[in-house]
Amino acid sequence: MALFISFESFSQTKYKAFHPGELWLDDHGDHINAHGGGLLYHKGTYYWFGENKGKDSNNAFVGIMCYSSKDLYNWKREAVALPVSTDPDSEITAGSIMERPKVIYNKKTKKFVMWFHLELKGQGYAAARTGVAVSDKPTGPYQYKKSYRPNAGQWPENFEEEWKDRPVTTEADWWTEPWRNEVKEGLFVRRDFDKGQMSRDMTLFVDDNGKAYHIHSAEENLTLHISELSDDYLSFTGRYITLAPAGHNEAPAIFKQGEMYYLITSGCTGWDPNAARSFKSSSIWGPWEYLGNPAQGEHADLTFYSQSTYILPVQGKKNAFIYMGDRWRPKDPIDGRYIWLPVLMENGKPVIKWFDEWDLSIFEKEMH
Secondary structure (H helix, E strand, O other), rough: OOOOOEEEOOOOOOOEOOOOOOOOOOOOOOOOOOOOOOOOOOOEEEEEEEEEOOOOOOOOOEEEEEEEEEEOOOOOOEEEEOOOOOOOOOOEEOOEEEEEEEEEEEOOOOEEEEEEEEEOOOOOOOOOEEEEEEEEEOOOOEEEEEOOOOOOOOOOOOOOHHHHOOOOOOOOOOHHHHHHHHHHOOOHHOOOOOOOOOOOOOEEEEOOOOOEEEEEEEEEEEEEEEEEEEEOOOEEEEEEEEEEEOOEEEEEEEEEEEEEEEEEEOOOOOOOOOOEEEEEEEOOOOOOEEEEEOOOOOOHHHHOEEEEEEEOOOOOOOOEEEEEEOOOOOOOHHEEEEEEEEEEEEOOHHHHHHOOOOOOOHHHHHHH
């Protein structure tokens, strides 16, 4: 199975701008293969982690890739940061599903910690787990530790006391109003209470005080959970909340501007694009206010044919954030394109507009 799309005519021309949706070549002349990704900034260098895709499958047959850059435009292929295992009994054996990797640095332990959405080989999306790996270096290799169903035996902080003793089954038909109300009042939280909550699409966020959070689509992708990580970032403390119960959100991407937290998500339409959603809160623990679709302009109803994966704070620039999205191509996964666009603020809301070409100077223009 091919690792990369190769272009023999590629020359080492330096990029000086972003070109959303176009082929984005690395230092080898290959289309960057880091889908569903996230970025880490460490000691003057950006590291981009993402899913390695082949031509015929979205399953993991290589592992999690790592690229590095000084300027965000030009990327060096570093390594397979977390390879799939050759052990058929491993949770991350070849053919498993390893999606949306995110890496954060723990200043106390001096370890780089990677979390990702994990589905076990041959089980489709039934496992709904999150895996964690750790490394001494940003580029890896990362050592796989274990996977979790988060917060087993724990109730969300914003869960009503009266909901806890209700049945874990329902007679209501799915997608009816009575059923949605039952979901809002904790139907699936109760169902998964003992074994732990589901975790599919996910992201990580480290707050100003060093506290880290795992934000994930749970409850059959119907409700987002924000879960606090332990001080070493390797497990869960059991403190969490539900966000937009029964709202059917996935692809969470979060950023903080000043004292306000902003979250961008997508609806759930498989590999097909849909209208993004956005929320804000003055506390990571909510309450979260719905703000509507942050995308504006032509094709905003499909988020420019993309789905969010990460919001990148640009180093050295105040209030400069980049929306990172994927334009999925399930029939040819390796050819998935990257949609990077500036996140601009208008009337206290994040706004994403289309640019065929843009560079980081847009943030200076916005400030004046």
